Amino acid sequence: MKKNETLRTPSTPSRFKVGDRVQVRDMPNMFYTRTQNYVRGVTGTIAACTYKDLIPEDEAFNYDGRLEQYYIIRFRQKDLWEEYPFDNDTLQTEFPDRWLDPLETGQNRKK
């Protein structure tokens, strides 16, 4: 499919704002992804709403599908690696909307 705005399905509205707590979905791994294994199921905080773009799983197969909002998510290193030695260190990485689930404040939050 050629790059053509009119062929794209309407983009989804932004669901999250900076500061929201979100959990990364643990979707099946097959053929291609840019969602790292070590963030799946982990809770983080929206650090920035970046831009709308194609999702990697579509673009990697030249499928000019829907646009989705991208977010930069900030994780505590201790939430990713239990043995990590420093409490205040964080890791940021970026996902489109479909990889994120909303999380109510206080729910499932790690101590």
Place this chain on the structure above:
Amino acid sequence: MTSRPELHQQYDIIASLQPALHVPQNCNYENPDSLFRALMHPPHDVGGQHDVPVYYEEKEEEEWELNTYVTCEVLGWKGIWSAEERRRRADNDLGYTLYLGMPYYGRWIWSAARMLVDKKHISLTELLDKIAEVKSRHEKK
């Protein structure tokens, strides 16, 4: 022409490149969930995995590496593939043995050739004939 001893040496090397699973595998019908998940794991997602220390080398790109980069970018500029498709092919589709065994830009040019064959811009026989021709030209120098 490959001699028989060279052929057997190649088979030994290929066998030594097989992933070390430490248990016999033979097209298993039933895989435990953890093994299935590991099998489906994309090779390029290396974060968090154990590794040996990597030797750091200060090194300029070689001419073939720069040519590879330009070739792949031009293929993108012409709309034949996107950067994301290139990553899928060069980081993912080639499997662990090639991913770990080839230089960074070796994976790029491998995936560009594979993409051009897949999309029928060139046939595999055309590509192999060309590689053989260039190889023999260089051997005469």
